[in-house]
Amino acid sequence: xxxxxxxxxxxxxxxxxxxxxxxxxxxxxxxxxxxxxxxxxxxxxxxxxxxxxxxxxxxxxxxxxxxxxxxxxxxxxxxxxxxxxxxxxxxxxxxxxxxxxxxxxxxxxxxxxxxxxxxxxxxxxxxxxxxxxxxxxxxxxxxxxxxxxxxxxxxxxxxxxxxxxxxxxxxxxxxxxxxxxxxxxxxxxxxxxxxxxxxxxxxxxxxxxxxxxxxxxxxxxxxxxxxxxxxxxxxxxxxxxxxxxxxxxxxxxxxxxxxxxxxxxxxxxxxxxxxxxxxxxxxxxxxxxxxxxxxxxxxxxxxxxxxxxxxxxxxxxxxxxxxxxxxxxxxxxxxxxxxxxxxxxxxxxxxxxxxxxxxxxxxxxxxxxxxxxxxxxxxxxxxxxxxxxxxxxxxxxxxxxxxxxxxxxxxxxxxxxxxxxxxxxxxxxxxxxxxxxxxxxxxxxxxxxxxxxxxxxxxxxxxxxxxxxxxxxxxxxxxxxxxxxxxxxxxxxxxxxxxxxxxxxxxxxxxxxxxxxxxxxxxxx
Amino acid sequence: xxxxxxxxxxxxxxxxxxxxxxxxxxxxxxxxxxxxxxxxxxxxxxxxxxxxxxxxxxxxxxxxxxxxxxxxxxxxxxxxxxxxxxxxxxxxxxxxxxxxxxxxxxxxxxxxxxxxxxxxxxxxxxxxxxxxxxxxxxxxxxxx
Numbered sequence: 214x215x216x217x218x219x220x221x222x223x224x225x226x227x228x229x230x231x232x233x234x235x236x237x238x239x240x241x242x243x244x245x246x247x248x249x250x251x252x253x254x255x256x257x258x259x260x261x262x263x264x265x266x267x268x269x270x271x272x273x274x275x276x277x278x279x280x281x282x283x284x285x286x287x288x289x290x291x292x293x294x295x296x297x298x299x300x301x302x303x304x305x306x307x308x309x310x311x312x313x314x315x316x317x318x319x320x321x322x323x324x325x326x327x328x329x330x331x332x333x334x335x336x337x338x339x340x341x342x343x344x345x346x347x348x349x350x351x352x353x354x355x356x357x358x359x360x361x362x363x364x365x366x367x368x369x370x371x372x373x374x375x376x377x378x379x380x381x382x383x384x385x386x387x388x389x390x391x392x393x394x395x396x397x398x399x400x401x402x403x404x405x406x407x408x409x410x411x412x413x414x415x416x417x418x419x420x421x422x423x424x425x426x427x428x429x430x431x432x433x434x435x436x437x438x439x440x441x442x443x444x445x446x447x448x449x450x451x452x453x454x455x456x457x458x459x460x461x462x463x464x465x466x467x468x469x470x471x472x473x474x475x476x477x478x479x480x481x482x483x484x485x486x487x488x489x490x491x492x493x494x495x496x497x498x499x500x501x502x503x504x505x506x507x508x509x510x511x512x513x514x515x516x517x518x519x520x521x522x523x524x525x526x527x528x529x530x531x532x533x534x535x536x537x538x539x540x541x542x543x544x545x546x547x548x549x550x551x552x553x554x555x556x557x558x559x560x561x562x563x564x565x566x567x568x569x570x571x572x573x574x575x576x577x578x579x580x581x582x583x584x585x586x587x588x589x590x591x592x593x594x595x596x597x598x599x600x601x602x603x604x605x606x607x608x609x610x611x612x613x614x615x616x617x618x619x620x621x622x623x624x625x626x627x628x629x630x631x632x633x634x635x636x637x638x639x640x641x642x643x644x645x646x647x648x649x650x651x652x653x654x655x656x657x658x659x660x661x662x663x664x665x666x667x668x669x670x671x672x673x674x675x676x677x678x679x680x681x682x683x684x685x686x687x688x689x690x691x692x693x694x695x696x697x698x699x700x701x702x703x704x705x706x707x708x709x710x711x712x713x714x715x716x717x718x719x720x721x722x723x724x725x726x727x728x729x730x731x732x733x734x735x736x737x738x
Numbered sequence: 739x740x741x742x743x744x745x746x747x748x749x750x751x752x753x754x755x756x757x758x759x760x761x762x763x764x765x766x767x768x769x770x771x772x773x774x775x776x777x778x779x780x781x782x783x784x785x786x787x788x789x790x791x792x793x794x795x796x797x798x799x800x801x802x803x804x805x806x807x808x809x810x811x812x813x814x815x816x817x818x819x820x821x822x823x824x825x826x827x828x829x830x831x832x833x834x835x836x837x838x839x840x841x842x843x844x845x846x847x848x849x850x851x852x853x854x855x856x857x858x859x860x861x862x863x864x865x866x867x868x869x870x871x872x873x874x875x876x877x878x879x880x881x882x
Contacts, residue, residue: 492855492856493855500783500792500793501793501855503782503783503792504783504792504793504794504851504854504855505855506782507782507792507794507851508848508851508852508854508855511804511844511847511848511851512848512852514844515841515844515845515848518837518840518841518844519837519841521837522834522837522838522841525833525834525837526834529830529833530833531827531833583830584830596741599813599814599825601825645824645826710825711825711826712825712826713825713826713827713830713833714827714833714834714836714837715813715821715822715824715825715826715827715836716825718811718813718821718822718836718837718840719811719812719813719825721811721837721840722807722808722809722810722811722812723741723812725804725807725808725811726740726741726744726808729782729804729805729808730740730779730782732781732782733740733779733781733782734781735739735740735776735779736739736740737739737740737741738739738740738741738742
């Protein structure tokens with residue numbers, strides 16, 4: 214790991230400016246956001262490095278008093294615009310702001326502990342309860358205030374207050390509102406998540422805060438901002454460099470930005486042609502060039518697998534959604550005259566998409582809790598993922614309870630039953646799956662987690678199941694005993710394949726394929 | 739294209755009786771020209787007729803070993819020899835251990851390739867020194 218990416222401070226390219234996010238003009242160093250002087254038609258004023266499921270990563274820097282860049286940085290800002298739409302149908306009982314906040318913290322810890330690039334401790338680390346806007350005209354970052362009272366708009370986390378006003382609670386939903394804390398229930402509430410419930414006491418945040426067109430939201434959802442040393446190269450960009458193609462620079466949009474130092478070397482066709490960063494002085498396409506390329510590719514593949522292993526060890530969860538874009542590369546070397554491509558390091562760009570849950574299971578000898586994983590959001594089919602990952606299915610089934618057994622020691626119940634649905638016939642029942650059965654008991658849904666214990670060869674649309682151990686109150690016990698042998702039609706069920714880190718290994722196999730065959734002109738699929 | 743061909747390669751290997759996967763892969767690629775064209779691309783200096791390939795000793799089966807690592811990562815393709823037989827962990831306590839075998843193999847092959855690259859540097863230096871000495875002897879006999 215390198216402590217400083219660019220030892221010599223550099224000035225910004227024409228067309229870009231740095232707007233300070235903390236510190237005063239007297240500070241020796243300031244954390245700043247890179248902003249385009251002329252907003253890009255597609256990307257707007259900020260330089261977005263990448264877009265993740267629940268975050269945007271923007272280009273920032275640490276600058277000295279002379280406005281020179283001392284170190285390039287990534288600023289990870291939450292983006293929950295699509296979060297409510299992308300969750301599982303029944304995910305709202307497990308995904309909410311409390312979970313999202315914990316997940317964000319976990320992401321920060323993982324990025325810090327994965328060790329590839331430094332995560333900095335900054336003032337933006339704190340759990341900021343105010344959104345952060347950029348005033349492009351005055352070139353300052355501001356926490357918006359109410360014009361009349363001059364109080365800051367703050368994230369409302371008071372569940373009781375929100376519920377009393379008929380708005381979505383903070384900890385149990387994914388919706389967020391801003392309010393004036395001192396005004397309490399008399400405050401106007403500004404919904405900041407799409408589709409958040411509204412009423413007469415709510416107003417649009419765009420009309421109240423961003424009335425001026427030069428005021429642009431940077432961190433609309435509040436919360437801490439992760440600041441990490443930059444890993445500017447995508448894996449594909451790095452492989453292109455190995456293939457002799459120059460690097461186009463950082464950030465989306467029409468005009469990317471080129472940092473100084475080693476990155477200028479790989480952005481220059483002439484330098485690349487003269488083996489910049491290589492050990493073997495050779496021309497593109499020669500035998501030694503290809504040999505060195507193969508070594509650097511194998512090393513890259515190794516570094517990626519190593520990083521995934523380190524993250525799994527830290528996080529105790531599979532990723533489930535690894536792709537080539539899950540990784541970035543930075544050049545850790547200091548000298549352009551050294552073979553700096555040999556020192557390239559890999560950084561992780563994302564956190565696990567898995568959520569864990571436990572089921573108490575009975576074996577012949579004892580009873581123990583087993584942890585399973587499900588995906589955080591529905592994952593579409595992808596070349597990087599085994600098909601089973603897209604097999605999270607919901608269906609309506611005819612469920613019949615056959616037997617209820619009570620464990621004398623624990624007092625918990627285990628239920629056996631059968632399930633029938635035409636959808637089961639279409640599924641790959643040979644693979645190990647968990648069945649979440651939302652069984653109706655006295656007008657409420659009791660969630661049973663079961664495993665298949667057998668199939669009926671005569672009826673391919675029917676399976677037998679056994680649940681994990683569950684606690685039942687006397688009312689539920691009586692109701693379920695009364696339902697023994699009765700077919701309960703239209704019962705909502707979810708089927709989740711039992712998956713783990715071998716899914717990540719599968720993704721790594723495809724990523725390895727992509728790395729090894731890069732430059733052959735043949736498509737992956 | 740590549741993924742489909744790797745899948746075909748794995749299925750063909752399942753039918754063979756050689757003792758190791760890289761040897762099976764080498765056999766399939768020697769006998770099936772169309773597969774070899776895709777999976778030993780000339781663009782990487784790996785075409786079967788390129789001699790001497792890109793300086794990798796053919797007996798090392800280095801490329802075939804790398805292909806074997808990729809194939810073994812894809813659970814469900816091989817009847818035996820894959821790193822994992824299914825997509826679930828046998829034990830949640832060993833979630834990270836499944837990466838150990840591919841890491842060990844990749845590390846070995848990276849070391850071989852690094853040695854070949856560095857070996858090339860040494861060879862270049864030796865050749866240059868010999869030429870320098872020869873030129874000096876010819877044009878500056880007194881210095882030699």
